[in-house]
Amino acid sequence: MVTVKQLQDGNFTSQFPPFSLQGIKIPLYRFSSNSILDNGCVGGISCVHEEEGGEEGEEQSVLDSILLAQWEDRMWKGLFRYDVTTSEIKVIGGRKKFIAQFNEGWSRDFIPRMGKNKKFLQEDAFKFSWMELQEELLFCVSSGEKSNPELVLSAAVPDCALLIAINASPVEYGHVLLVPHGSKIIHQYLDKRSLELVLRIAVEINNCSFRLFYDYSPSASPLYFQACYLQIPLPVEFMHFDTIFGAGKEGVRISCVAEYPIKTLVLESNHFNTMMEVLAEICSCLQQKLIPYNLLISDHGKRIFLFFQLHTSKDSCTLSAWECGGYFLFKSKSEFDQATEQALLKQLSTVSLDDKGFQAVKLLCCSIAGKFVC
Numbered sequence: 528m529v530t531v532k533q534l535q536d537g538n539f540t541s542q543f544p545p546f547s548l549q550g551i552k553i554p555l556y557r558f559s560s561n562s563i564l565d566n567g568c569v570g571g572i573s574c575v576h577e578e579e580g581g582e583e584g585e586e587q588s589v590l591d592s593i594l595l596a597q598w599e600d601r602m603w604k605g606l607f608r609y610d611v612t613t614s615e616i617k618v619i620g621g622r623k624k625f626i627a628q629f630n631e632g633w634s635r636d637f638i639p640r641m642g643k644n645k646k647f648l649q650e651d652a653f654k655f656s657w658m659e660l661q662e663e664l665l666f667c668v669s670s671g672e673k674s675n676p677e678l679v680l681s682a683a684v685p686d687c688a689l690l691i692a693i694n695a696s697p698v699e700y701g702h703v704l705l706v707p708h709g710s711k712i713i714h715q716y717l718d719k720r721s722l723e724l725v726l727r728i729a730v731e732i733n734n735c736s737f738r739l740f741y742d743y744s745p746s747a748s749p750l751y752f753q754a755c756y757l758q759i760p761l762p763v764e765f766m767h768f769d770t771i772f773g774a775g776k777e778g779v780r781i782s783c784v785a786e787y788p789i790k791t792l793v794l795e796s797n798h799f800n801t802m803m804e805v806l807a808e809i810c811s812c813l814q815q816k817l818i819p820y821n822l823l824i825s826d827h828g829k830r831i832f833l834f835f836q837l838h839t840s841k842d843s844c845t846l847s848a849w850e851c852g853g854y855f856l857f858k859s860k861s862e863f864d865q866a867t868e869q870a871l872l873k874q875l876s877t878v879s880l881d882d883k884g885f886q887a888v889k890l891l892c893c894s895i896a897g898k899f900v901c
Contacts, residue, residue: 553664554597555682556590557671558727588733589678590668594691597665598701601693606662608632611697616758621868623787624762626854629863633856634696665691665703668724676731684708689724698755698849698856705739705752716814717743717750719807725752726803729828739824740848743810745817745838753848762853763832764825768793772893778900779805781892784832788875789851790885792892794831805896806831812891818880821848835880835888845878 601607609632619625669688671677684690687709694702705728707721729739736756768782779802784791796802813820823832834851855871857863880888 550683552681552683554593554666555679555685555688556593556666556668557673557677557679558668558724558731559674559676560670560672561674588731589676590728590731591734591737593666593678594703594732595701597691598693598703601662601665604662606693606695608634608696611702612700615863617863618759619866619868619871623853623868623872624765625866625868625871626759626762627863627866628698628854628856629860630698630856631858631860632696633698633858663692663695665693667691667708668728670724687720689721689728694753698753698854699758700756701737702753702755705754707750717741717807717810719803721750722807722810723803725824726799726828728754729824730799733827735827737827738849739822741822741824742848743814743820743822745814745819757854761823761825761849763787763791763823763851764830771889772896779896781889781896783889788872789846789879790835790888791851792833792835792889794833795829797829799828801899802831805899808895808898809833809892812895813888818884818888821846821851823848823852833892835885836878837880837884846875851875 602610609630611630615629617627619627667684667688667690669685688707690704690706690708692704692706694704705725707718707724709720725739725741729737734756736758738755738757738761740753763784766787767785769785770780770782772779772781778798779794779796782793782795784793794802794806810820810822817838819836819838821832821834821836823834824830825832832852834846834848836846836851839845853871855866855874857866
């Protein structure tokens, strides 16, 4: 059995040159060969050292323990720019119940950027310009070949993996970056393989407060997800949904979020593999059409929100996924104290896709979903 104490006591940070993954060994979590996206069952977890056998442990959310133990370890080591757990949070009065956080230390400067090498198909083309310290890399996850998930305490980073690293300017507790790594990754576009790993993380974390976010911009920003643990569910999750596409118990249901200032669709299904297939093609089509969008993955991966923004000439995706969901950060105490629902409604509606564009997007999404449930 893997415990949090085991992870805290181990020395998991390797000495390796900045911006390079060659030759390093870090904790590796391998998913089981039996995809949880198909059957929803998590097998027992085995903990092994590289090239050694291990004992099976009882069923538990080990991935959740790994992430929290590693994140808290970096917090105690002082790798964050501030203690996000002390930030003041409030619910703004009004019908939507928007959430506001006062955090004068927060900055958008953490956003990953491409390094000088822009040969996207080269394995190390994605440079860790956002990783100032080696210890910011926590662990990685990948597909596995065994019937049960497996934790390898020290392993080389495999091809086609997700790197989990801290965000030095966290928005909430447990805030991490999830960066696809591999020789065939095109770092500007969300692909099916990366999406599958992310959805499996959402399922196996098995924590109702865990949320995943993704922001797509036509301005060729690198591909990465973000995740954190939210004290309060996002306002968009409490809104009324109007179903526009439904296909039985095991199919995918697509709904519009009613009376919300930014145009939003919701995909829901207990059949994760089908939903992943539908979402991957929807995202591909949106990217081909240069339509900015944001993803919010909640409810253990069973519910995915798609927010649609206008494509501006200056930049796209002016709001993050958590802002689209109704969570706003303020660096000024006066702005935090004076924040109103009316002002935030305007901020969201200003960037939202227009009615005509949203109608086209709805038809596109329903058409794609229809191909997978026939």
